[in-house]
Amino acid sequence: MIIIIYSDTNAASIASNLGLPEYSYYFVLKEFRPVLEQLGIVVTVSDPASEVDAIYRSARAHGESCVFLSFSPPHKTVVDLACPTIPVFAWEFTTVPNEAWLGEPRHDWRHVFNKLGCAITHSAFTADTVRQAMTPEFPVTAIPAPVWDRFSALREKCSIANHPDGVVLNVAGTVIDSRNVDLSPYSPPRRRLPKPDLLRPPALAQREPVKVHIGGVVYTSVFNPYDGRKNWYDMISAFCWALRDVEDATLVLKLTHNDARIGIDNLLENIYKLTPFKCRILLIHGYLSDADYENLVSATTYVLNTSHGEGQCLPLMEFMSCGKPAIAPVNTAMADYIDSDNAFVLDSNTEPSHWPHDPRQAYRTLRYRIDWGTLLSAYQESYRVAKQDPERYWQMAQHAVRQLQRHCSQAVVKERLLAFFSNHPGLAGSAIPQTAEKVSA
Template identity: 45%
Template sequence: MKILIYSEVTAASIARSLGMPEYSYYFVLREFRPVLERLGEVIAVDDPAREVDAHYAAACEAGQRCVFLSFSPPHRTTLGLACPTVPVFAWEFDSIPTQSWYDQPEHDWRHGLALCGRAIVHSRLTVEAVRDAMGADFPVVSIPAPVWDKFARLRARGDQPRRGPWHIGVPAGVVFDTHNLSLEPWMPGPDAVAQAVAQARGETTAQAVVDALHAEAQAAESAPAADAPAPAAPPSAAPMPAAPDPLRVTLRYLAEWYRLVWRDSLPPACDRALDALRRRLRPPAATPAPEPVSPWELAPRQLSLDGVVFTAMFNPYDGRKNWVDMLTAFCTAFRDVPDATLLFKLGHSKYRSAINDMLMCMARLPAFRCRVVILQGFVDEAGFESLIDATAFVVNASHGEGQCLPLMEFLSCGKPALAPRHSAMADYIDGEVAFVVDSWLDATAWPHDPRLAYRTLRHQIDWQSLLQAYRDAYRTYREDPARYAVLSRNAVARMQGHCSREAAAARLSAFLTIEDNESVCA
């Protein structure tokens, strides 16, 4: 069997596509590929309209079955192909788009689904939404991305909390840490409106203020006050350069004198020897101090984490992710708890505006002693494993999820969650693996509907419930390690049944081997 696969974002383009529409489909395809390779020959295509039917014709010629899995929503799936086509997509709402706009029928998902004849989704909610629109007998199956297996090595370390600190190397990123950052540049004041206007015009912003403060701080550290005595070097400080050797200085000046006074009388070989001696005895030139790196520029960074770490990974421009509630509830819950840390691991190539908004939000809160770390940038495999090790709880406060890969990944590593039980998360979140956050339904629009017409529902988070979940989770970690261990083991077992390769392979095999007129060559 030949299985053709496609995602708009590829391994070559993912670095510049982070946060862009449909970027997460690449990660879903990457997780499915090892399972698909068990079932047949997998071929990745770059241009479905040009490549898919050529592969299909070759398969038919060889007497092979062939299917095209397009990891994309129905309105972005290539239609009208001879090859059986199956869209593989995530959806977080209780209804799929059943209207079109721009005179383009594909925006009504019933159009594409009818032409494809079947679909693969990642939650029971989406199965129900598709069947509500397409009929109760429409072939659609829920198969979450199989992420569980790749964390076997981390799980082998045991389910007890490990002791920090954990050191994470970031090859290219930015780190803002409230334990060594003043929020004063983002404080509201009489010139707040003027600063906002200047920022919109691309003029001096809070970023420039931070750069200036950063440079001033470095200068202040390297230049003691004029009337202050020189501080004693700490034991760990680098040693001072050794005093010049008197004999070395004498030899250097003697060689220089001979070169200048007797140069014309000396044979060329002696002149060259004196030149070489003079160069060897010359004191080394002072190494200029490196220019300070702006905290906003992507650069190698080091991050150390300790205490009780709550981690959230998300695209900061995705309004569903609801970072404001996560941040404000945390800073309120742990106002006087310095060992509680909230780590925001962001995923978007244009991060400056988002980080600026987060810092402005924190600056407007009452003073807090807990720690908030904002991390943007690439973290390699070892760094990601350290980040998971450091994490006590994974946090989600979104309005809706199609499956939520980061939440599934951390749970697969035995990290209990703080999360609501709605949309796709209702398939695997409950009190046995998480501190459940309450929510209620609210009207909203489909995210790609340019009319912003209210046609579906999302979930609003109960902020007070989120705050209490933070406190309960922290108390459990500190005071009830036995319960924490049970939550951890439950999380691993739950995700094995939900998103392991074995579970995905069984569902995929049954779904793709259905013999009908659309799944075999004529």
């Protein structure tokens, strides 16, 4: 079997595309690839319109089945190929786009689904949303990125690691530490910094990495500061109010964007408004080696998500796969793996919103609004558990590992892919292995 794969961002462009729309599809494709390679010969293309059908015709001429997996949103998926094409996409809103604009019929995702006949998404929530737009029988399946196995070594380290003195990270980039930057509006004029909107972090390219020590009860969130869906203002404000007098509570914000200068300014402006506080906030923008990323995960007590919705949220899945309990809502894709046994659950309710790629910004859908009071309580209770109830903490950690294994291990993903391919009309009669056991044998 020939499996053709594509994402608009690739290894050559990821550095410049980091944080731009759909950049995360590249990381999703990377996670799927090891499983796909167990099912067939994987071929990467950079221009589906010109490359896919030539590969498809060659495969068919040699008696091989062939399928094209386009890791891209439906409106950016090529729909007129001879090769069976399956969009693999993430989505976090209560409706899929069902209108066309700017003369492009693919903006109405129903047009794409009708053309292609099936789809793969990453959550039960999105699969149900697609069926609501199409028919209850429409062939769409929920298959998350298989991240769990990749963290087996780190998971073992985290299960036995103890960092009473914290860890030191080496950051090739910018670090802003609320302990070292005086944000207090009450400080004497000679020590007062310029207004946060005038602050500029140093250039990212530095000869020596910045060394930063983190310890205590650590809350970590990895997000793009320009993505309004991440709802970072609630994340920061509730942290500062809940733990403002707690010196050993640290909020680590790992920013993912190729140029986060304006985003950092916005973050600093909002942190400035929350002063004074004794808890610590760390903004990290820059490259972390694998060893330093592992140290960040190891030092983290809780992984944090306060977004308006998620298509799957790879960082949340990664940290939880390493046994880090979460603070997160149970909605959209997170409902597949977040529960009260592995997380401090945040309440949320729907509010009007628009599809992010709709230039009209017309209210056609709903997103989820976090209940700020439950976030405040989650910070306080999670801190208490970390300090005073180690048995409950480790139960939550172990449940996180087990739940993510059931959700996003390679074995689970392989089984779901096999089932979906076996039922795909364009692959009927092809030599697709029927069970995961046969594939791995």
